[in-house]
Amino acid sequence: GAMSYGATEGYQPLREQLTAFMAAKGVQGLSPEQLVVTTGSQQGLDLLGKTLVSPGDKVIVEGPTFLATIQCFRLYGAELVSAPIDGDGVQVDRLEQLIVEHKPKFVYLIPTFGNPSGATLSLERRKRVLELAVKHQTLIVEDDPYGDLYFGEAPPPSLLALSEQVPGSRDCLVHCGSLSKTLSAGFRLGWMIAPPELLAKAVMCKQFSDANSSTFAQATVAQYLKAGRMAANLQRARAVYAERAQAMCDGLRSALGDAVEFVQPRGGLFVWARLTGARGQVQDSQVFAQR
Incomplete structure (x- = not known):
């Protein structure tokens, strides 16, 4: 079975293991069906560009942010708006001003150990970001490939984990994760958690992109996670x-x-x-x- 085509949504045992992995990090109420396995987290970002961005749409990003994200969203015609950051991550008051002014298609953030800033969004600011998402009905994309690589004290919970504390915010949130920085970049495996309608569109786009992420790699990682390593x-x-x-x-x-x-x-x-x-x-x- 590991040598065969697989479901576009992902190898079911891996989806189950990733759901448990996220639960251990405080994400409650998540089911495997709410998660799609991607060929690296960058494919998740590309799928968001394909499904959400039309030429001229505004997308708010941190300044500075991940170079590949800039290239990806611009490829689909987005006009990027930079939100300033400091040592505690994006400046939330300024972010709200930019949301009101530009009415973006979505806001893209790397809240934990940002690339390339190294900044980590404080707990207080994380909750405020979720509150802004609900208040302005703005989609927030949380890219979290580095959150498990902390030195000493663990960082604040992810926006996804905190969304239970802010009613309605889960419906305004996309979470992208990756195993590239923690297990093996060569497996090219990540995942995306998103509201059902958006996830369905992303799966449809992925079908025409690569049919499914490597079944062999997915089966290998599923067994690795199941073994508790x-x-x-x-x-x-x-x-x-x-x-x-x-x-x-x-x-x-x-x-x-x-x-x-x-x-x-x-x-x-x-x-x-x-x-x-x-x-x-x-x-x-x-x-x-x-x-």
């Missing part, structure tokens, strides 16, 4: 990335001093540094890179 794997990954992040930040401070400023990441893969204009003495000519 993910928890130990995540512990190892967190330790490795925490060490790398500390080395990165120490190197930036040592080499560039007050010539740059950045938020010390609490998880994820990214540090976003800004030039301050200070005439600090650069100690090393080495070019630093992400990770």
